[in-house]
Amino acid sequence: MKIAVIALALFASFAANVYASDGTVPIAGPKNTTVADTRETVVLPGFERDKILASMRRFLKGTQQVIEGLASNDMKMVAQGARSTSPQPLSKASLKARENCPKGCNELCEAMHGGFDSIAAEAEAGKNKQVILEKLSGTLQRCTACHDTYRYDMRAGNELPALEKP
């Protein structure tokens, strides 16, 4: 009986430490990722990470709308979808929190917004689908480049001490 309990305890502690079935293990500490994940971690306070991820979901929705508009020859829908991805005004706390974002990350973000602006302008001018598709492809490359390079994480304790939730 004793042996069974010890074996069970050993198994439980082993199972808790193994992260994935491919043998990768978590890196200790706040990074909260696996050795197999080589993306650069961008550390943000929790409220800002939530806000950025909500924007990401908005970008995906906008992209879907652009594609639906193209498929149904509805340039108004294309323009609306592209415009819906526009950056929203940032509070002081958000601006401060984003000082942690690397330059490359900000540049990809700006390039993506520029791409959507240009898609909206083309659609509003009634330009042909091929041009818009090429622009969409270029814009989506910004998404994938950023996703391949960065991940967001929260600062331990979930907040930067100097910041207040907006």
Ligand code: HEC
């Ligand atoms: C500036 C860099 C950057 C750009 C540009 C970018 N993303 Fe992201 N996105 C990220 C990061 C980093 C994450 C979080 C990944 C992680 O932590 O594992 C993310 C997460 C997401 C998520 C998951 C959201 C959630 O709730 O978890 C979606 C969906 C997404 N992005 C869609 C897009 C789309 C669509 C585009 C382009 C139209 C885009 N992103 C452009 C960096 C970017």
